[in-house]
Amino acid sequence: MLNVYKAKPKASLLGKTFTFHIDDSDYEVHGISKHEQKIAFVSAALPGEKVQARVLEDKAGFLKASTVKVLQASALRITPPCRFAVQCGGCQLQHISINNQRELKQQGIDKLIRHQTGLVNLPWQPMLTAADSGYRRRARIGIWYDKKQRRLSVGFRQSADKQIVAVDNCMVLSPMLAPVFKVLNQVLSQLKDPTAITHAEVLEAGGNAFVILRHIKALTDAEQQLFINAWPEAVWLGEAEPGAFNYWQQPVVPQYQLTEQQLSLQFAPDDFIQVNAALNQQMVTQALNWLNISANDTVLDLYSGIGNFTLALAQRAKTVRAIEGVAKMVQQLATNAKLNGLSNVEAYQADLHLAWPKAQWNRPVYNKVLLDPARAGAQGATEQIVKLKPAQILYVSCNAATFARDARVLLQGGYKLDKIGGVDMFAHTSHLELMALFSR
Numbered sequence: 001m002l003n004v005y006k007a008k009p010k011a012s013l014l015g016k017t018f019t020f021h022i023d024d025s026d027y028e029v030h031g032i033s034k035h036e037q038k039i040a041f042v043s044a045a046l047p048g049e050k051v052q053a054r055v056l057e058d059k060a061g062f063l064k065a066s067t068v069k070v071l072q073a074s075a076l077r078i079t080p081p082c083r084f085a086v087q088c089g090g091c092q093l094q095h096i097s098i099n100n101q102r103e104l105k106q107q108g109i110d111k112l113i114r115h116q117t118g119l120v121n122l123p124w125q126p127m128l129t130a131a132d133s134g135y136r137r138r139a140r141i142g143i144w145y146d147k148k149q150r151r152l153s154v155g156f157r158q159s160a161d162k163q164i165v166a167v168d169n170c171m172v173l174s175p176m177l178a179p180v181f182k183v184l185n186q187v188l189s190q191l192k193d194p195t196a197i198t199h200a201e202v203l204e205a206g207g208n209a210f211v212i213l214r215h216i217k218a219l220t221d222a223e224q225q226l227f228i229n230a231w232p233e234a235v236w237l238g239e240a241e242p243g244a245f246n247y248w249q250q251p252v253v254p255q256y257q258l259t260e261q262q263l264s265l266q267f268a269p270d271d272f273i274q275v276n277a278a279l280n281q282q283m284v285t286q287a288l289n290w291l292n293i294s295a296n297d298t299v300l301d302l303y304s305g306i307g308n309f310t311l312a313l314a315q316r317a318k319t320v321r322a323i324e325g326v327a328k329m330v331q332q333l334a335t336n337a338k339l340n341g342l343s344n345v346e347a348y349q350a351d352l353h354l355a356w357p358k359a360q361w362n363r364p365v366y367n368k369v370l371l372d373p374a375r376a377g378a379q380g381a382t383e384q385i386v387k388l389k390p391a392q393i394l395y396v397s398c399n400a401a402t403f404a405r406d407a408r409v410l411l412q413g414g415y416k417l418d419k420i421g422g423v424d425m426f427a428h429t430s431h432l433e434l435m436a437l438f439s440r
């Protein structure tokens with residue numbers, strides 16, 4: 001019988017703690033180290049540091065680990081301004097000052113894009129920034145009731161595990177939404193069955209605080225009234241099934257303004273909106289300036305959502321065609337165009353990651369294209385944009401890794417990168433929004 005030699009599988013390192021020497025940092029400001037031939041990405045660790053970190057993922061080529069103790073600290077390390085920062089999963093970079101965060105994020109992204117595209121120098125523009133606290137106008141609040149211990153936790157998901165970290169405030173959340181933690185703690189503990197509510201979504205829109213409670217069991221009128229009495233200024237909604245919203249009082253349509261453009265956009269509680277109002281405004285204005293939109297332009301706005309860029313583009317352009325995957329947001333976009341008196345907008349539903357259909361909107365008639373995909377990027381769509389041969393493409397991205405991949409396709413398609421700039425939309429987190437202008 002043939003004896004086939006099989007290497008003994010190596011024991012998993014998952015859950016084990018090791019010492020790591022950090023040499024560098026990546027585009028999300030994770031420390032980079034090595035452990036027995038494997039590259040290790042260590043969260044909350046800075047170049048030059050020695051840390052103890054617990055392994056959270058052990059893959060064939062790399063490890064992911066989370067710092068549990070700093071043995072030798074970098075001069076860049078500061079005490080996080082929020083006391084929940086170490087456990088909470090929301091902000092990953094509070095151990096670095098805001099200015100250094102911005103610099104490190106841009107440096108890491110610069111390296112990644114140069115590596116992926118072969119470009120030598122990137123034409124970086126000044127980063128758009130705004131207040132680094134109280135900026136979030138939307139958040140999901142986790143709720144967990146431990147039946148055995150009869151203990152309620154209201155807060156955010158822990159960075160390493162899936163546990164809820166109980167918090168009583170959040171420094172990046174809009175001050176208007178601050179009462180939510182106290183109110184949920186107070187009322188949930190009075191309910192007969194606190195497990196009826198699985199999580200809450202808070203939203204600031206048009207000067208109102210909205211609280212949407214996702215519940216898996218029916219709530220009585222008396223229970224609803226407990227919430228309303230605890231925070232009467234808020235607009236309360238129940239969500240029994242995903243997307244099925246039930247206003248408990250007089251309905252109020254959520255909306256936000258782009259004040260510089262004097263535009264007002266309505267949306268449903270589960271529609272996508274940019275999380276940081278101040279930076280969204282700056283980003284929309286910069287898009288108009290970079291694309292230098294005028295009355296001669298025919299513009300294609302891809303991944304258009306409810307029309308955040310579309311309407312501002314349409315105020316100056318000849319025509320704007322907007323494409324979005326979610327049908328109800330396409331409807332909302334058309335309504336928003338009407339409400340703002342814009343008749344040069346056409347909105348279409350399409351999955352941009354499939355082969356584009358023969359359609360009115362899919363013709364090479366555009367001189368300018370804006371795309372603003374979700375974190376997955378625009379794989380498949382970028383090739384089809386190149387076929388339309390627009391003179392300029394503005395790519396707005398919330399994920400540098402997928403942007404770098406897609407940018408390579410645009411460069412191979414004959415475009416050059418004219419401008420790139422960061423937008424610090426998610427201060428204290430490892431994410432940086434990017435705007436990049438390409439031309440041919």
Ligand SMILES: C[S@@+](CC[C@H](N)C(=O)[O-])C[C@H]1O[C@@H](n2cnc3c(N)ncnc32)[C@H](O)[C@@H]1O
Pocket residue numbers: 272273274303304305306307308309323324325326329350351352353372373374375398
């Ligand atoms: C980052 S949001 C941007 C929305 C809008 N531009 C804004 O600024 O509010 C990305 C949008 O892309 C849409 N989307 C995601 N995948 C898509 C796909 N495969 N085809 C079309 N739209 C898609 C989402 O529904 C979402 O509205």
